Amino acid sequence: MKSESRDREIEVEGCDAVLPSPFSKIRSLNMQLTLEFGGGLELLCESVKVHKVNVDTPNEAEKLTMKDLLSWVSTNLIKERPEMFMKGDSVRPGVLVLVNDCDWELSGQLDTTLEEKDVVVFISTLHGG
Amino acid sequence: MVTNGGGSGDADVSRILSEIETLKVAKSDIERRISLLESQLCDTATTANIEGKSDAVSNGYCPLISAVHSNINHDLTPDSVYRYSRHLLLPSFGVQGQSNLLKSSILVVGAGGLGSPALLYLAACGVGRLGIVDHDVVELNNMHRQVVHTEAYIGQPKVKSAAATCRSYSDGIFCFVVSVLRSSDKEVFSRINSTIQIVEYQEALRTSNALEILSQYDIVVDATDNAPSRYMISDCCVVLGKPLVSGAALGLEGQLTVYNYNGGPCYRCLFPTPPPTTACQRCSDSGVLGVVPGIIGCLQALEAIKIASAVGEPLSGRMLLFDALSARIRIVKIRGRSSQCEVCGEDSAFTQQQFRNFDYEKFTRAPLSPLPLKLNLLPADSRISSKEYKEKIDNGESHVLVDVRPAHHFKIVSLPNSINVPLANLEARLPEISKALKEEEECKADNSDSGASLYVICRRGNDSQRAVQCLQKMGFNSARDIIGGLESWAHDVEPNFPTY
Numbered sequence: 001m002k003s004e005s006r007d008r009e010i011e012v013e014g015c016d017a018v019l020p021s022p023f024s025k026i027r028s029l030n031m032q033l034t035l036e037f038g039g040g041l042e043l044l045c046e047s048v049k050v051h052k053v054n055v056d057t058p059n060e061a062e063k064l065t066m067k068d069l070l071s072w073v074s075t076n077l078i079k080e081r082p083e084m085f086m087k088g089d090s091v092r093p094g095v096l097v098l099v100n101d102c103d104w105e106l107s108g109q110l111d112t113t114l115e116e117k118d119v120v121v122f123i124s125t126l127h128g129g
Numbered sequence: 130m131v132t133n134g135g136g137s138g139d140a141d142v143s144r145i146l147s148e149i150e151t152l153k154v155a156k157s158d159i160e161r162r163i164s165l166l167e168s169q170l171c172d173t174a175t176t177a178n179i180e181g182k183s184d185a186v187s188n189g190y191c192p193l194i195s196a197v198h199s200n201i202n203h204d205l206t207p208d209s210v211y212r213y214s215r216h217l218l219l220p221s222f223g224v225q226g227q228s229n230l231l232k233s234s235i236l237v238v239g240a241g242g243l244g245s246p247a248l249l250y251l252a253a254c255g256v257g258r259l260g261i262v263d264h265d266v267v268e269l270n271n272m273h274r275q276v277v278h279t280e281a282y283i284g285q286p287k288v289k290s291a292a293a294t295c296r297s298y299s300d301g302i303f304c305f306v307v308s309v310l311r312s313s314d315k316e317v318f319s320r321i322n323s324t325i326q327i328v329e330y331q332e333a334l335r336t337s338n339a340l341e342i343l344s345q346y347d348i349v350v351d352a353t354d355n356a357p358s359r360y361m362i363s364d365c366c367v368v369l370g371k372p373l374v375s376g377a378a379l380g381l382e383g384q385l386t387v388y389n390y391n392g393g394p395c396y397r398c399l400f401p402t403p404p405p406t407t408a409c410q411r412c413s414d415s416g417v418l419g420v421v422p423g424i425i426g427c428l429q430a431l432e433a434i435k436i437a438s439a440v441g442e443p444l445s446g447r448m449l450l451f452d453a454l455s456a457r458i459r460i461v462k463i464r465g466r467s468s469q470c471e472v473c474g475e476d477s478a479f480t481q482q483q484f485r486n487f488d489y490e491k492f493t494r495a496p497l498s499p500l501p502l503k504l505n506l507l508p509a510d511s512r513i514s515s516k517e518y519k520e521k522i523d524n525g526e527s528h529v530l531v532d533v534r535p536a537h538h539f540k541i542v543s544l545p546n547s548i549n550v551p552l553a554n555l556e557a558r559l560p561e562i563s564k565a566l567k568e569e570e571e572c573k574a575d576n577s578d579s580g581a582s583l584y585v586i587c588r589r590g591n592d593s594q595r596a597v598q599c600l601q602k603m604g605f606n607s608a609r610d611i612i613g614g615l616e617s618w619a620h621d622v623e624p625n626f627p628t629y
């Protein structure tokens with residue numbers, strides 16, 4: 001998740017000359033993230049709750065958004081019943097998404113920009129008692 | 130055109146009914162206020178009495194305060210001072226916190242795994258009035274987590290059992306208070322025995338009774354076990370303006386938060402769309418480690434106590450996620466009240482009348498009082514009863530019995546000579562079934578002209594039907610399911626067969 005001021009910096013993308021020079025040549029960034037699944041969602045990824053992963057930003061993109069991450073997770077981690085994780089291009093109803101212990105509603109949902117070492121938690125709401 | 134002569138009459142009836150409902154809610158609100166004032170009056174009278182006639186409060190239950198020499202600036206009785214002394218000794222809780230608690234009322238919906246510990250602590254801590262709602266009965270296979278119940282109450286209503294236990298915790302509270310009856314300028318003192326009031330609601334919470342019940346309490350604790358109840362209770366709390374302490378537990382995980390508190394979000398702000406029914410696992414299917422709801426239920430009691438006593442910072446706008454296996458508790462920040470929320474949002478006009486008419490079972494596609502699913506997928510000739518299966522065994526019919534439950538279920542108990550092929554792996558393991566059938570046919574080749582039969586069993590008779598559908602599609606035309614599964618075997622054939 002980026003601060004607002006850094007988000008504004010990104011808005012000038014496509015104009016190479018304005019970007020800081022060390023980044024101007026990088027076409028794809030590799031980002032280390034911790035992904036956690038809970039509330040039964042871990043059953044969709046072979047019952048493993050914590051995944052330390054390296055995710056590449058999409059081609060030509062300088063940032064990784066939650067939208068990118070969701071599609072990466074669907075392709076690489078979800079092994080069964082994908083409909084229990086995704087609905088359309090977002091998570092299914094009843095799944096809370098937390099970026100660094102904060103509801104993704106507060107950081108822009110699918111547009112949330114991720115940073116190196118971010119922790120993303122996917123948790124299904126429980127109803128039992 | 131055929132007109133219904135009763136048309137305008139019907140409209141009248143519904144108008145009158147609606148007015149009655151509105152008045153009932155107003156009535157219960159007034160009753161609540163009256164009882165609050167009465168308890169204040171009693172407490173004030175007690176203090177007055179302590180300062181006046183000390184003999185009126187001597188009861189031998191706690192060290193007698195020499196009232197004449199004591200200077201008491203609060204409304205706690207001497208017995209309350211003694212009983213709750215450890216609360217009073219907490220600088221951040223103290224007399225004011227306890228006094229607030231004694232005047233508060235808390236409703237716990239659900240006397241199960243979450244409700245049990247919540248009720249125990251709420252009854253013990255000195256909540257003024259404690260309501261319990263549950264329609265279910267006590268069962269032995271729930272007692273590993275529903276610790277408010279005792280074996281003596283198996284088969285009896287949970288509410289009755291829970292109330293009895295709670296009373297055993299609070300009956301010792303003999304605060305002899307004095308009610309003041311003013312008549313013709315004379316003060317008449319009479320002793321009443323005021324214990325913590327436990328109110329039993331031996332019924333399922335529905336839209337038809339929820340407003341009336343919830344309106345009589347300051348705080349609501351959601352200790353239910355299903356999605357429609359959770360939406361219904363949250364909506365009702367929004368309509369009535371009550372804070373809601375919501376907990377949930379399943380397997381080895383728990384979740385906790387406080388909704389509709391001080392401008393915070395409601396359940397629908399977080400979950401505007403209900404989850405698919407397949408995502409709503411139940412303890413009776415997925416299992417639950419007893420202590421996990423125990424921990425969440427205790428935390429629910431804690432949050433309710435904090436709100437009731439006006440001490441501390443309730444878990445509003447935050448959610449606690451508990452993972453027992455990894456021993457981790459994570460507290461996360463969740464969204465605030467959503468302006469677009471259909472129930473608590475700025476433009477929402479969700480009224481009591483709309484609440485009464487809302488169909489929560491339809492909304493969540495799940496029943497408020499979940500019963501075990503009973504599928505009927507197969508024609509009668511593809512099914513046999515457990516009794517018929519028993520006859521086939523007794524007649525020595527050559528057959529193979531496939532148990533399609535998950536392996537950890539099979540380990541609990543299984544029928545002799547059954548082979549375990551879980552439904553999830555059925556297609557991949559068809560060769561095993563073919564092999565078993567062939568072996569069976571070979572060893573009983575002498576007395577059968579048609580091949581060995583294939584029977585499929587599971588826990589309750591749902592997965593076995595799915596398995597038979599699959600098997601028939603794959604060419605095992607003789608496959609048949611045993612109706613009602615192992616439960617019916619235990620019920621109709623072998624009463625000592627373990628059930629779970």
Ligand SMILES: [Zn+2]
Pocket residue numbers: 394395396397398399466467470471472473474
């Ligand atoms: Zn809301």
